[in-house]
Amino acid sequence: MFVAKMKNGSFFSLLDWKKREDIERLTKGESFYCPACDSRLQIKQGQVRRIHFAHTNNSCKASTESESPYHLEGKVKLYETLLQNNQPILEHYIPTTNQRADIYMETDYGRYAFEFQCSSLSAADFNRRTKLYEKEGIRPIWIIGREKLGPQDRTVSPLKLSPFQWRFLQRPAPHSSPYITSFCPHRSIFSYIQPTFSLNSSTTYITMKTSKNWIEQPVFKKEQSTLWKDHYLHYKKKWRYEYSFYKPYQKLRSYCYGKMHFPLSLFPPEIGLPVPSFYHIHTSIIEWQAWLYFDSIYHAPASSMILLPSVLKNFRFRLKSSDIVKRDLPLIKVGSYENAIVEYLDALVAIGVLRRETPTIYRKLHDSGRLPSLDEALRRDRFVLETFLRTKQ
Numbered sequence: 001m002f003v004a005k006m007k008n009g010s011f012f013s014l015l016d017w018k019k020r021e022d023i024e025r026l027t028k029g030e031s032f033y034c035p036a037c038d039s040r041l042q043i044k045q046g047q048v049r050r051i052h053f054a055h056t057n058n059s060c061k062a063s064t065e066s067e068s069p070y071h072l073e074g075k076v077k078l079y080e081t082l083l084q085n086n087q088p089i090l091e092h093y094i095p096t097t098n099q100r101a102d103i104y105m106e107t108d109y110g111r112y113a114f115e116f117q118c119s120s121l122s123a124a125d126f127n128r129r130t131k132l133y134e135k136e137g138i139r140p141i142w143i144i145g146r147e148k149l150g151p152q153d154r155t156v157s158p159l160k161l162s163p164f165q166w167r168f169l170q171r172p173a174p175h176s177s178p179y180i181t182s183f184c185p186h187r188s189i190f191s192y193i194q195p196t197f198s199l200n201s202s203t204t205y206i207t208m209k210t211s212k213n214w215i216e217q218p219v220f221k222k223e224q225s226t227l228w229k230d231h232y233l234h235y236k237k238k239w240r241y242e243y244s245f246y247k248p249y250q251k252l253r254s255y256c257y258g259k260m261h262f263p264l265s266l267f268p269p270e271i272g273l274p275v276p277s278f279y280h281i282h283t284s285i286i287e288w289q290a291w292l293y294f295d296s297i298y299h300a301p302a303s304s305m306i307l308l309p310s311v312l313k314n315f316r317f318r319l320k321s322s323d324i325v326k327r328d329l330p331l332i333k334v335g336s337y338e339n340a341i342v343e344y345l346d347a348l349v350a351i352g353v354l355r356r357e358t359p360t361i362y363r364k365l366h367d368s369g370r371l372p373s374l375d376e377a378l379r380r381d382r383f384v385l386e387t388f389l390r391t392k393q
């Protein structure tokens with residue numbers, strides 16, 4: 001911490017003084033207290049860490065992490081960056097929620113609490129702190145330390161995002177893209193990361209935008225790159241040749257063989273299509289779409305109707321039995337996993353498997369075919385993807 005309360009009730013910020021002698025002179029004989037819990041603070045100064053206040057015990061409810069040099073540095077640089085255009089307050093204590101925002105700011109557009117996060121925070125704490133701010137009408141701006149996101153030059157190759165990192169994904173309004181905000185204290189640069197396509201929980205393609213200033217709603221260039229295309233086809237091939245035999249897919253495998261009477265390696269090529277709202281679902285794209293396809297589409301005869309409410313009902317059953325897992329995204333204020341389902345049905349419309357009759361009724365155009373061989377499956381995978389991408393142009 002950099003801000004403490006003095007005996008007379010006024011606040012003292014270590015950042016107001018540049019010279020160490022000034023700080024030593026001003027703090028000599030003075031006692032400092034935590035603005036949140038009123039317990040005694042001590043001044044700490046080291047070789048690596050900036051001079052800062054620390055609790056003498058660890059019982060403070062408002063402080064959640066012991067402050068690493070990276071966190072302290074990030075907080076200062078973030079504060080200095082925001083100071084250029086706004087009037088931020090460092091370590092602002094909010095008594096009604098008993099929270100201390102790293103930086104608090106009010107603008108014409110609203111009230112903001114910036115949280116610069118470098119250590120893993122539990123999902124429960126993340127969600128609790130988010131809700132407390134929101135209840136006060138304050139928008140929490142969760143910013144992840146850039147070093148927590150892996151190498152800096154990862155603009156093209158896919159990222160492996162952990163559940164902790166995914167939680168930073170925000171989409172405050174319908175017209176905004178979903179993105180993660182990160183900040184690098186060494187370069188004082190914000191990076192905005194938009195996930196564009198995930199194969200599975202360890203492979204997510206992104207587009208990135210960097211800026212010297214904080215942008216509340218960054219605008220990303222429409223993604224033209226199809227770099228993921230070859231990787232995607234390779235991944236589908238791996239699925240057919242290897243993954244479909246793996247233990248975690250045993251339930252799906254037996255379901256496929258028992259109900260559809262073909263091995264999972266020969267799953268229909270229209271399973272695993274990219275959809276914009278993919279990020280709501282943690283389960284890999286092939287797996288969740290396979291469950292959906294097998295449950296709601298495969299057995300329907302040609303010209304029969306596919307009703308959206310029953311597709312959703314079947315999907316919810318898979319969520320309930322944990323065959324499909326949703327993501328916990330507390331900062332996504334628009335849309336849900338149901339959007340991904342509708343988008344998948346619309347993708348099936350685009351490649352000619354279904355026809356859309358009304359917003360909730362689809363018609364199946366042909367009986368489900370069966371793939372004769374793995375070679376044919378790979379050929380069809382490419383054909384389906386190319387057909388699909390053509391419809392997107």
Ligand SMILES: [Zn+2]
Binds near residue numbers: 034
């Ligand atoms: Zn305290």
